């Protein structure tokens with residue numbers, strides 16, 4: 001039975017044609033200031049069990065950087081690719097976010113770096129981390145997963161990462177300010193502990209940063225200025241893994257969980273939550289094809305939601321069904 005209260009429903013926009021070019025593993029989605037859907041994908045590169053050694057050093061440098069354009073700017077209404085960029089820059093794309101000025105902020109888990117890119121630039125404007133060198137000090141990341149930029153202060157937050165368990169805060173021009181978070185010790189995960197901080201959602205209305213604490217199957221939120229823990233959102237229906245979060249001004253939080261393990265009951269699905277109460281308002285799955293590894297989610301004020309899947313290599317569009325009802329004539 002779908003969990004939802006009130007009359008809020010999200011459904012796949014089945015008339016949306018989808019992206020008409022061959023996508024690689026889709027790792028990141030974001031909306032630019034014109035509400036274009038921007039897609040970060042891996043072209044012909046894949047992240048599999050041979051990609052890294054036991055010390056998280058990337059093993060496939062011989063492939064060279066991805067030759068396809070890894071950043072696609074698409075028209076949200078008809079999925080047409082308006083512009084593409086980002087070739088010969090990345091090895092394993094991961095997170096994508098777009099700041100209020102329209103700059104792209106991306107992470108690459110093979111390079112262990114974070115980049116700021118102009119929408120039409122070939123070379124990064126700012127680079128954080130040392131290429132191909134995993135680490136966990138002020139200028140090394142270990143498979144950093146996402147970036148969020150405070151629209152008011154320009155402060156940069158990096159979720160770091162698969163092989164670290166911290167959030168790192170930088171000044172607008174990339175100087176290390178502070179970090180918080182620690183590895184999850186055994187037993188029940190404590191506040192401020194992470195097991196793959198995987199995706200970030202900055203909540204300007206409440207001056208908080210929410211983190212998809214992936215393998216702990218939960219969302220943790222913190223004060224932007226201090227990193228002080230404010231709350232945890234966790235539901236049985238999340239199952240074991242919570243992959244990505246996205247916030248929409250006005251108070252709705254969107255998320256996607258991980259594929260269910262054999263024998264687990266919780267299906268892979270999207271969630272709509274009330275940020276303030278943490279309650280689930282609705283859940284959703286695609287009609288066409290199935291979620292395999294929904295890897296990022298982005299939502300806009302009009303409750304249009306996009307989900308990108310790193311295994312299905314697909315992007316879906318979902319709309320709130322009130323709109324659907326107006327549509328059926």
Ligand SMILES: O=C(N[C@@H](O)C(=O)O)c1ccccc1
Nearest residue numbers: 025027047048049094295310
């Ligand atoms: O989680 C993994 N990948 C995804 O997050 C991703 O592709 O970003 C992964 C884990 C082990 C081996 C290979 C891939």
